[in-house]
Amino acid sequence: MTDAILVLNAGSSSLKFSVFLDRCGGVPQLALRGQIEGILTRPFFCARDASGTIIAERALGAAAPSGHEGAAGFLLDWLEPQLGGQRLAVAGHRVVHGGIEFSAPVRVNAAVLDALERLVPLAPLHQPHNLAAIRAVAARAPELAQVACFDTAFHTTQQPLAQAFALPRKLSAAGIRRYGFHGLSYEYIAQMLPSVDARAASGRTVVAHLGNGASMCALAAGKSAASTMGFTALDGLPMGTRCGAIDPGVLLYLLDHHGMDARGLERLLYHESGLLGVSGVSSDMRALLASDDPHAADAVDLFVYRVVRELGSLAAALGGLDALVFTAGIGENTPSIRARVCRAAAWLGIELDERANAGGGPRISRPGSRVSAWVLPTNEERMIALHARAVLEAASGTARAGAIAS
Numbered sequence: 001m002t003d004a005i006l007v008l009n010a011g012s013s014s015l016k017f018s019v020f021l022d023r024c025g026g027v028p029q030l031a032l033r034g035q036i037e038g039i040l041t042r043p044f045f046c047a048r049d050a051s052g053t054i055i056a057e058r059a060l061g062a063a064a065p066s067g068h069e070g071a072a073g074f075l076l077d078w079l080e081p082q083l084g085g086q087r088l089a090v091a092g093h094r095v096v097h098g099g100i101e102f103s104a105p106v107r108v109n110a111a112v113l114d115a116l117e118r119l120v121p122l123a124p125l126h127q128p129h130n131l132a133a134i135r136a137v138a139a140r141a142p143e144l145a146q147v148a149c150f151d152t153a154f155h156t157t158q159q160p161l162a163q164a165f166a167l168p169r170k171l172s173a174a175g176i177r178r179y180g181f182h183g184l185s186y187e188y189i190a191q192m193l194p195s196v197d198a199r200a201a202s203g204r205t206v207v208a209h210l211g212n213g214a215s216m217c218a219l220a221a222g223k224s225a226a227s228t229m230g231f232t233a234l235d236g237l238p239m240g241t242r243c244g245a246i247d248p249g250v251l252l253y254l255l256d257h258h259g260m261d262a263r264g265l266e267r268l269l270y271h272e273s274g275l276l277g278v279s280g281v282s283s284d285m286r287a288l289l290a291s292d293d294p295h296a297a298d299a300v301d302l303f304v305y306r307v308v309r310e311l312g313s314l315a316a317a318l319g320g321l322d323a324l325v326f327t328a329g330i331g332e333n334t335p336s337i338r339a340r341v342c343r344a345a346a347w348l349g350i351e352l353d354e355r356a357n358a359g360g361g362p363r364i365s366r367p368g369s370r371v372s373a374w375v376l377p378t379n380e381e382r383m384i385a386l387h388a389r390a391v392l393e394a395a396s397g398t399a400r401a402g403a404i405a406s
Helices: 068-082 110-117 127-140 153-157 169-173 183-196 198-202 248-257 262-271 274-279 285-290 294-318 328-333 335-344 354-358 380-396
Strands: 003-010 014-022 029-037 044-049 054-059 087-095 145-150 204-209 215-220 223-227 323-327 372-375
Touching: 003 068, 003 127, 003 380, 014 068, 014 380, 029 068, 029 380, 044 068, 068 127, 087 127, 087 380, 110 127, 127 145, 145 183, 145 380, 153 183, 153 223, 183 198, 183 204, 183 215, 183 223, 183 323, 183 380, 198 323, 198 372, 204 294, 204 328, 215 294, 223 294, 248 262, 274 285, 274 294, 285 294, 294 335, 323 328, 323 335, 328 335, 335 354, 335 372
Parallel strands: 003 087, 087 145, 204 323, 323 372
Antiparallel strands: 003 014, 014 029, 029 044, 044 054, 204 215, 215 223
């Protein structure tokens, strides 16, 4: 029998899903994907097949009660006839923060859920909604195995020095350290590298996950060595609405002289800063590039500057650079940003192939370039599907090694 793997990525008002079919332990193949948006207000459902064709689309209204539980219930009911007798074996969830305790995907039980709840203050934009989806599925299908896959787990290979803040040791012992995020994306790229660039796979590569949430990661032979995000997903690059790296003295100043409290700082740093804050126009890079507002140009300039500066920092952490990989929404779809980064990083040995870059790659550096540059689509959903299957099989004593190449 072919098993189906459900992958869920829950946001504050949305529930994104993918369904993969697992035939005899091969690479899980995408069958369906879609989302329910506006789950707290006016839920709207859209599903596509593997080719991207819309197969269902409608406002749910009273068909799905508001909230993640209602959305999960509707989705599971809708999926049953779509699976055509195929068994739904497991649900894999993206969970942003695994803290110190969770360095690998784990099957969810009550104790795991309680431990993850304690990490909510470290990822307030994401963790509560990730956990809400897990609870929703458990309420609707308590017999279905669920696996939590963490964005922090990939970075546990970093040396303690790369994870440390210069704080009193008692605070470090309490878990205040650099965790890093977007790990599922970086893990997928790391597993894809051997099929596209053996030198990059075994050497020193920086991956730029550039999207509404943005970060960069230094890979040493495919393992995380350093990353731009730290204790929370606020650090590093400026993002759609998040500030990125900031002098902590600024926060003390805002508390003392601008009448802000902790919640006001949270709104500022998570929701009102980044590209949106600098531009005053939009958090969307596409809108900024299309705008003639000089503040939009300032936001783009700052974003590129920070990417280039962090690239130099990560190359230093690796002791050199063999390859640069662009991925995620901006990284995969915005040639002008890639070109500006590569041109500014020519001193590292990157020679941009303008035509290849305009065409989307995958290789966008010239054949003789000392440092290669690539555009590789990420696939966090497939990574979650692979992890969910592996955890389930390990629990049943029938674990199989799974290749990632499609």
